[in-house]
Amino acid sequence: xxILFNQPKRENDELSLEIDxxxxxxxxxxxxxxxxxxxxxxxxxxxxxxTNYCCAVGNGTDALEIALRALDVGHNDEVITVANxxxxxxxxxxxxxxxxxYIDVDENRxxxxxxxxxxxxxxxxxxxxxxxxxxxxxxxxxLRALLDAAGHVxxxxxxxxxxxxxxTSRGGLVGSLGDIATFSFYPTKxxxxxxxxxxxxxSNEQFAERCKSIRQYGWTSKYCSTVSDGRxxxxxxxxxxxLRAKLKQLAANNEKRRSICAHLYESCxxxxxxxTTPCVEHVSHLFVARHKNRxxxxxxxxxxxxxxxxxxxxxxxxxKSMNGKSYRSLNLDQSILATKEIFSLPCYTGITxxxxxxxxxxxxxxxxxxxxxx
Ligand SMILES: Cc1ncc(COP(=O)(O)O)c(C=O)c1O
Numbered sequence: 001x002x003i004l005f006n007q008p009k010r011e012n013d014e015l016s017l018e019i020d021x022x023x024x025x026x027x028x029x030x031x032x033x034x035x036x037x038x039x040x041x042x043x044x045x046x047x048x049x050x051t052n053y054c055c056a057v058g059n060g061t062d063a064l065e066i067a068l069r070a071l072d073v074g075h076n077d078e079v080i081t082v083a084n085x086x087x088x089x090x091x092x093x094x095x096x097x098x099x100x101x102y103i104d105v106d107e108n109r110x111x112x113x114x115x116x117x118x119x120x121x122x123x124x125x126x127x128x129x130x131x132x133x134x135x136x137x138x139x140x141x142x143l144r145a146l147l148d149a150a151g152h153v154x155x156x157x158x159x160x161x162x163x164x165x166x167x168t169s170r171g172g173l174v175g176s177l178g179d180i181a182t183f184s185f186y187p188t189k190x191x192x193x194x195x196x197x198x199x200x201x202x203s204n205e206q207f208a209e210r211c212k213s214i215r216q217y218g219w220t221s222k223y224c225s226t227v228s229d230g231r232x233x234x235x236x237x238x239x240x241x242x243l244r245a246k247l248k249q250l251a252a253n254n255e256k257r258r259s260i261c262a263h264l265y266e267s268c269x270x271x272x273x274x275x276t277t278p279c280v281e282h283v284s285h286l287f288v289a290r291h292k293n294r295x296x297x298x299x300x301x302x303x304x305x306x307x308x309x310x311x312x313x314x315x316x317x318x319x320k321s322m323n324g325k326s327y328r329s330l331n332l333d334q335s336i337l338a339t340k341e342i343f344s345l346p347c348y349t350g351i352t353x354x355x356x357x358x359x360x361x362x363x364x365x366x367x368x369x370x371x372x373x374x
Pocket of ligand 1: 059060061062085086088089131160161162163183184185186196197198
């Protein structure tokens with residue numbers, strides 16, 4: 001059997017009638033940019049996230065950059081973040097000229113360890129980017145309380161929800177827990193388009209207006225540019241129409257992902273350590289496990305037709321592109337250790353029970369032997 005790491009086509013095939021109809025309607029309307037689907041998607045997605053506003057943009061990286069600009073983060077400002085979340089927050093900091101300050105992650109879930117924020121925060125700190133990694137949720141309430149207690153009530157919290165559409169924490173939805181939040185609709189995300197897409201959510205009217213101006217040339221009205229740093233980053237009508245159709249399935253798809261995660265957890269339990277343990281609040285974007293003998297385990301999985309990936313293999317501070325860039329870093333022991341041990345298994349809505357059973361069989365018969373050798 002051959003199991004690919006991701007197959008968004010399977011999920012899209014299930015909705016092919018709705019997706020085809022949505023695309024056809026846009027083609028027939030003759031309006032391809034900033035039409036009724038973008039407006040409706042923004043309204044429906046902000047309602048889904050329980051925020052007052054949504055601003056649809058071209059992709060998740062643009063969303064991060066535009067959100068930072070809306071918060072007025074720029075040169076000489078510091079942004080606290082983590083170094084193990086794929087480098088997207090670092091890219092956005094570089095784009096606006098801010099310096100990242102890296103803090104470590106917690107040992108079990110590999111999410112930002114908010115306890116370290118108090119040691120990292122300074123008079124230069126403008127924002128904390130909290131990435132809800134792998135579909136799990138950073139404790140934003142605790143983060144806010146710690147910042148306030150340290151006297152930094154003005155420091156803003158940006159949630160990066162690119163891997164966590166629909167996840168919750170203490171009853172609150174991601175996207176609504178901080179001051180502003182960003183999403184990616186890359187095809188393999190929990191809410192994925194058939195191309196690039198992104199969005200920013202917030203309940204702050206001023207931030208929302210700034211985002212909407214920045215995404216379109218700095219305009220406040222047609223041909224009238226009043227906000228600096230304007231550029232073009234719009235979500236196409238076709239993608240907005242597709243996302244409207246797919247948003248209706250998001251809750252059910254997240255439920256499917258949770259049950260796949262539970263299945264994978266049972267296959268791995270007692271053999272390798274699981275990072276993304278099943279949890280009703282999380283949305284199982286990725287299934288991440290860890291073991292000291294990662295290389296041999298991944299080779300065996302590959303040899304048996306099971307694709308694996310590593311999220312992520314290189315910390316931001318170790319990327320060559322960081323040479324010469326200004327940043328600060330606290331102790332990152334947990335991040336460094338995890339980078340050497342983690343691996344991700346296929347976890348997506350279209351995976352079949354036969355494929356999940358096969359993964360379990362390979363873990364029981366082969367991986368259990370290798371894992372014990374260490
Ligand atoms: C956590 C996180 N943030 C941001 C992004 C960037 O999104 P995009 O690829 O749409 O630019 C991604 C995408 O993979 C992501 O996983």
